[in-house]
Each structure stands twice: as structure tokens, then as C-alpha cells.
Amino acid sequence: MTGFEYTILIPLIPLAIFLITGLLGMKWKPAVSGILGTAGMGTSFLLSVITAISYFFGGHGEAGFSPIIPANITWLKLTETLHIKMGVLLDPISVMMLVVITTVSFMVHIYSLGYMKGEKGFARFYAFLSLFSFSMLGLVLATNIFQMYIFWELVGVSSFLLIGFYYEKPSAVAASKKAFIVTRFADLGFLIGILILSFITGTFDFDQLTNPQASVFGGAASLGFMGISAMTWAMVLIFIGGAGKSAMFPLHIWLPDAMEGPTPVSALIHAATMVVAGVFLVARMFPVFHFQAPDALEVVAWVGGFTSLFAAVIAITQFDIKRVLAFSTLSQLGYMMLALGVSGYGGEEGLGYMASMFHLFTHAMFKALLFLGAGSIIHAVHSNYMYDMGGLRKYMPITHITFLIACLTIAGVPPLSGFFSKDEILVAAFNHNKILFGIEYLVAGLTAFYMFRLYFNVFWGKDRHYHHTPHESPLTMSIPLMFLAVASVFAGFLPFSELVTSDAKPFETEMHLMIAVPSVLIGLVGIFFAWLLYKKESRVPDAIAAKFGILYKATYNKFYFDEIYLFVTKKIIFNYISRPVAWFDRHIIDGFMVGIGLVTEKTSYLIKGMQSGQLQHYAFAFVAGTLALVLSILYFL
């Protein structure tokens, strides 16, 4: 029919692998599960690449790339018009996401063969990885917002399971709970948003919702709440769901803690795929945002901009290399959100949209590379902290080179891929709002600075006292590094503006030298300062930190956001809401039920003497009752 029916296998293969390894994994040698999972993911990867090639290079009509729905079944019939379907939707962003997810997932599967070798629960790890891949693929292929929501929750669960993989470690357990609760809390907003949206439009399907000439919003204008239109409410609520998953301020607190999970998991879930689900959601609903709720889009832009600055500042002060990368991820996600927020619709106007998706793509490659590189370092040094590392370039040449490439990419040095995507975002921000542009420009410099602070601290400087000489990682770990390094270098040359655009029609982009040159310069300035401060070990950074005093301390402690949340939940919510509610439940509701039981018991105790066991008493009561009944009927009727 459409020739894309095989795409349904892309999510189903990981599901099958999950079921097989999950149920039978402990009976086999661990390696079998690993190889099976990797082979399955490899198949999905190949299928995705084939899909992408035949979708993007199979030509397109005048109207650009049209969405294709190779499979769609009605799952629940709620009313005559409101159905919940399950299906596969192929359009430029979902096909792009397929490639991103399967590439990174495949690399992480290979990498974990080395990284997780000999770990307890190796099979469990692979089962969860497959579950995650299945959920994430289902999420991007969803044909309607409800299917997306289902997979959205599945992704949250698999993230929870993988963060808490080392379930014997209390900090990992706490981190997994935190991640789950925070994102779940945000998902409540998402669900309410979906309900409002479906109430207004009577449909869940993306092809109706995101049609620019959509006629389903007829009744929307008249509805509103607190002076804001219902559509704005719905879209802001949906954005809250996205913000929770993408760890936007102020729901960002779970992502740094999520680094308790194994490093390949951080690379896959908390850098490249799951955290961009929020960005993907906004991109998926972009026409609705743009035409129905432009105010909500403004919120997206400012939240994104603020998060990127906020996270970049914190990243400068952290010493745990995974946390630096986590805050860097936050900052880059902020970039993507901002780009969506400042975007218009169609052609040149849609530059921000294109830039966001472009950055999503390149970021997935280089951030996965950074995390896998960090995993390789941790594997060698057995520590997460920068001050336990130094001079590693001599021992780990492959990790060193690939990590350097990733750092240069994220710093935006041409012609690596990060330069192109970041440049497009800056242009889009510049066209929309000069303040946001200023923020992003500053963040570009900070990004270069903190990445190279990390780089110089780890790979240069003096050797530390290592327990054993650090060694280069095995081939299973270095091959993904090399592959992703190549992808990071060359991804920038993909003609994204001809493939993934807001209205699916290609347009031309040009270099904006006015913006590109200064952005490269500020990146180089950031690198230069990092070189100055951290190339050789010195007391200067400490001295500068001491100079900032309280400000430094606040930043180092992530502006005390965790403490604020704890204070609000433990001191305020627990004391003033939860306790009274618990008291009410225990004393009023339970008390009522217990009271019913007590009254019954006491009454029966009082009257049980009537059951004497004397047959003739019963007979007398019976006869007397009958007589009384008969007499009363005779007398009263």
C-alpha cells in the first residue's frame, strides 16, 4: 500500500526482546541477553535508516513531505467521534527521531557489552534497555496524543527502572523515586491538557490537530478560565508535561540526580532520547501552539531561555563529571525549547523549528558521545570526580580524541555539527527577541568554558594516584565512541532545512555571518579562559571561587533548589496539608466505618439473649407475631 508497513517492526522488535530477555534472561549466560538485545536493536537501527532514506529521498510533492500512516487500529471507542487509536505515524520529525533513537540506543547497547560486563543483573539491564527503546519508539511514532501519553508514561517507568538499576544503593533508589515523582507530577499537567484539548476538539489524532487549516478548534474561542483562553491553558498544561520530561526549570531537579544510573543509561535516556521527548512533544504540537496559543509559545521560549542560562551557570561549579554533563544537557534542552518558542510557521519563518530539531539531532550525537566518553573515563578511574582525574590523555588516546571532538562540537567550533545547529538557533532567537538572543549568546560562551574546564581537568594536568594505571577501554566501548564522533563531525552537513521543517516544505538557509562569527568567537573565548585556568594546575580557580564567596557557594549547591523543594514538601505540604488529610482519613472516615462495626456488635450483644434455644419461645413469638399482624390488618384496614 504505502510500502512502509515494515516500520511497525521497529518498536515491536525491542518489545519482543524485552519480553524474551526479561522472562528467560536469568536462565542464560548473561552474554546471550546482551548479544540478543544488541542484535535486535541493530535490526531496528537498520530498519530506521532504511525508512529514513526511503522517506526523505523518495521524493516529495509540491506540498512537501506528507505524513504517512502505515498502520492504525482503533483501540478504544469512547464516543462516536472520540476514538483512541494505536498506530504508526511517519512524518519528518518522527522519522528523524527514529534515526536518533535507534542510533544512540544501538551504540549504547554495544557499549554496555563492555561497560556492564560482569555486573550483577546484566540480563535485567538489557531487558530494561529494550523496554525503554520500545517505549521511546512508540512515543515518537504515535498517531495520536493519547497513544503518545501511554508511551510517555512507559518511558517514565523504564527511566525509573534504569536509574534505580543499582537498587542496593540508597542514593540510586532515592534518585529513581525523585525522577519518577517529579516527572509524574508534570505528567498530571499533560493529562489535564490532553483532556481539555480533546474536550474542545473532540479528537486525539495529530493529523487533525496539527493541520494548519484545522477546523476542529471551532468552539475554542468562547471558552476560557481566569481571563486566559482554554486553548492557552491546554497548551501550557501540555507544555508542563513536556517540561517535566525535558527537565525544564523549575522541574529540572530530577535530572542531575538521575546520574546515579549506569552511565550508558545516562547517555541513552538522560542525554539523547527521553529528555528530548518534551521538545519533541512541543514540536509535534507546534501548529497548535502557533495558531491557537501563541502566548503558550512565549512561555516555552522564556522557560527554555532561562533554563539554559541557569543550568550553564551551575555546570561551571560542579566537580562530578556526570553532573557537569547533566547540567549541560539541561542547558542544551533549554536551547531547543527556546528555538521552538521563537519559531514561526512555514518557510523562513519556521527557522527556529528547524533549528530546534537540527540541534536535537546533533545534540543527541555529541551528548551521547560525551556521556559514553565519561563512562569510559569512570570505567578506567573508578571515580566520578574531576579531582581524581588528570593527565588521562596519555593512557586513553581514543577516549581523549573522541571527547575532544565532542567538546569542540558542543562549543560550536566550525565545521563540527554543533556549530551549524547552534548558529541556526541564535539566528532564530535574534529575529524574535534580542534579550533571549543575548541570553543564548552568553550561554554559548559558558558552554564552551565549562566543557573545556572538564576537558582540561580530566585529560591534562598532573597524574593522580591511581589504584592501577588507567587503560583504554575495550573495543566494544571504543567503537561506539568512534562512530558517534564521526556522526558528531558530519551531522552538521545534513541539509536539515530541506528535510525537517515546520510545514514539511523545504527552504533555503544561508550563513548569517553577523551572528556566526561572534558566536564562534565567544566559544573560542570560553575555551581560551578554560585553557588559561585549567591547563596547568593552579590556585587561580580556587582564588576566583573564594572571591565570589556566597555566590559561588549558592551556585555550587545548585541555588539550593533541592533544599527549597524539600522544605516545601516536608515542612509545608506534609505538615499543613498531608497531616490534616491523614487525620481526617484516620479519624473521620475510618472512625465512621469502625463506628458502624462497633454499634452492630454492641446491639447484637444486647439482644442475643432472645435466642434462647427454647423451641417453644420461638413458636410463641411466631404465633404472637402472626396474631398481631392479623389483628392489626383487621383493625386498621
Next chain:
Amino acid sequence: MIQGIPIYHFLVVSTLMFFIGVCGFIIRRNLITMLMAVELILNSVNINFVVFNRYLYPDQLQGHFFSLFIVGIAAAEAAVAIALIINIYRRINNIEVENVNEMKF
């Protein structure tokens, strides 16, 4: 109608029998006497069936048949009751109803 006896006479007899039976059931302590009282109640009902059949629907027979059924069932019931009484006697050595009082709260 039956040689000029009015229906009321029959009904008075059956009512008397019924209440004698009820009183006997409540007052007498001996299980066998109580069983006899139950038989009185049953038979007073039998009289009613037959009499009403005869006086109201003389060309039908349901009432007669019903009373025959009751007689049959009463026989079976008496057999069961006497079996029970024998068992009670074996257990507690008398058949006074006050002593059969273990089935209570």
C-alpha cells in the same frame, strides 16, 4: 348442603382444632405431644381444604387431592420427627423440649 349442615360448623371445628394444636405446641413439654399438636394443625387445614372445595366448587377436586397430599406428607414428617425424637432420647435420656436447647447464640 351436606344433609343441611351449614359451612360454619365445619369451619368452627377446624378453627378450634387449629388453636388447640397451636396451644398444645406452645404449652406441652413432651416432644411427642407436640408432634401430635402439629398433626392437629395440619388436619384442621385439611378440613378447610375439603370443605371449601365441597361448598364453593363442588364439581372440582383440587381441594381433595391437596388434602391427600398433606396426609402423605404428614406421614413422612411424622416418621422423620419420631426418628429425631428417638435420637434425642438416646442422647439425653428424656424427651422434654426444654432440655433440647443447645442450638443458641
